[in-house]
Amino acid sequence: MQSEFDRGVHSIVTSDAYNDRNLVLVSGLNVDIAPPAGDMEAFPQTMFLPWAAFVQLSDGSQRVIEQDALVTLLHKQSTDNQDAMNIERGFEALYGQNEKRILFHNTRDNKLDEVRTV
Numbered sequence: 001m002q003s004e005f006d007r008g009v010h011s012i013v014t015s016d017a018y019n020d021r022n023l024v025l026v027s028g029l030n031v032d033i034a035p036p037a038g039d040m041e042a043f044p045q046t047m048f049l050p051w052a053a054f055v056q057l058s059d060g061s062q063r064v065i066e067q068d069a070l071v072t073l074l075h076k077q078s079t080d081n082q083d084a085m086n087i088e089r090g091f092e093a094l095y096g097q098n099e100k101r102i103l104f105h106n107t108r109d110n111k112l113d114e115v116r117t118v
Helices: 002-013 067-076 087-096
Strands: 023-033 045-056 062-066 100-106 111-117
Touching: 002 023, 002 045, 045 067, 062 067
Parallel strands: none
Antiparallel strands: 023 045, 045 062, 100 111
């Protein structure tokens, strides 16, 4: 994990593409937790264990935040996200739409064809 973090930080600091930008690189470990045996409908859980973070501000300042300080900072963050998307509403809108009919000219058969989409 440390080598992946080091490689990511090195890529950022040596690339002009990240100059004058605010960015945060958080490195960590994803842990997949299988559902209980016999519960075929349960969805596996994934936990993220933060390892370290690299912060670069547009003024050029940079710092590394080690695990203990990173976890403390993350726990201080609000759980309210004004910009959060409601994915359930998005699925409802997607699947609640009426079927659409798209007409196109089929050059192979030289005739008008149609496709039906959701």
